[in-house]
Amino acid sequence: MSMNKHDIQHKQAFDEPLWWGLFSAGGVCFAVLLPAVILFIAVLLPLGLLPAEALSYERASSLLFSVPGFLFVGAAVCLPLFHAAHRLRHGMFDISVGNDALNKKLMYGGAALLSALALGLVVAGFFS
Amino acid sequence: MNKSTSQRLPPLKRNWWLKHRFFKLYMLREATVLPLVFFILCFLAGMVALLQGAESWQGWIAFMGSPIVLLLNLLALAASLFHAATFFVLFPRVMPLRIAGHSLPDKAIVAGQWAGVVAVALLFFWLLGRGGV
Structure with missing residues (x-):
């Protein structure tokens, strides 16, 4: 087998371990963190079932716009975004929607963009 | 693939x-x-x-x-709970754990991960369930 052919065969796959790694890390966060995050922030909070001061404007700001808040956003937003991007890309391939090379750029690009936005918001809040 | x-x-x-x-x-x-x-x-x-x-x-x-x-x-x-149920059973298959020469039963690894879910929920309750600090 010529070197060139070997190169072509593996050219597409060199970045795949990164996506699978992010998928896996995001999967752990989605499974372990997100049930509690969704329950408290998206169900109990809007239903008024949390104590009034638990997520008041002042308390929510001080919790989120902090170093632990930055790490929390990384684990509860950024990694799950890459997990979702990976599943969406493979799901679209499975039902023959679009073209994988483009889907790949759109999905991982979108996840990266939203991740940068989320972390940027924490930093902006921290310094404001 | x-x-x-x-x-x-x-x-x-x-x-x-x-x-x-x-x-x-x-x-x-x-x-x-x-x-x-x-x-x-x-x-x-x-x-x-x-x-x-x-x-x-x-x-x-x-x-x-x-x-x-x-x-x-x-x-x-x-x-998220359905995903957790399907994701946790993969762990012992991908990375079987052995402690002191004995392999940990799959059920124990899965239960450990559910304990993690409960621990995070308790952390949130501690943080948000008691009003302002």
């Missing part, structure tokens, strides 16, 4: 996965990320609102309480 290999196989119809329960469950699991993405977009909107000020923050909480948003987020909660 190298996606270009598919060109050498006869193309599958789009509904191939509807023909077997196993593949339907596989697709359902793939679909768990749709409500997840919805929740994350809501969360991002909440961060923007929090940055804007107290009034926007209250407005965002009201938005989260509207019936359709609440329903979709309840779906996201269910999806």
Whole structure:
């Protein structure tokens, strides 16, 4: 087998371990963190079932716009975004929607963009 | 898997996965990320609102309480638990744990991960369940 052919065969796959790694890390966060995050922030909070001061404007700001808040956003937003991007890309391939090379750029690009936005918001809040 | 290999196989119809329960469950699991993405977009909107000020923050909480948003987020909660149920059983297969020469039973590893889910929920209860500190 010529070197060139070997190169072509593996050219597409060199970045795949990164996506699978992010998928896996995001999967752990989605499974372990997100049930509690969704329950408290998206169900109990809007239903008024949390104590009034638990997520008041002042308390929510001080919790989120902090170093632990930055790490929390990384684990509860950024990694799950890459997990979702990976599943969406493979799901679209499975039902023959679009073209994988483009889907790949759109999905991982979108996840990266939203991740940068989320972390940027924490930093902006921290310094404001 | 190298996606270009598919060109050498006869193309599958789009509904191939509807023909077997196993593949339907596989697709359902793939679909768990749709409500997840919805929740994350809501969360991002909440961060923007929090940055804007107290009034926007209250407005965002009201938005989260509207019936359709609440329903979709309840779906996201269910999806996260379904995803967890399918994800936790993979761990002992991918990385079997051995302690002092004895392999840890699969059930113990799965139970340990559910204990993690409960621990995170308790942490949230400690942080948010008791009012302002």
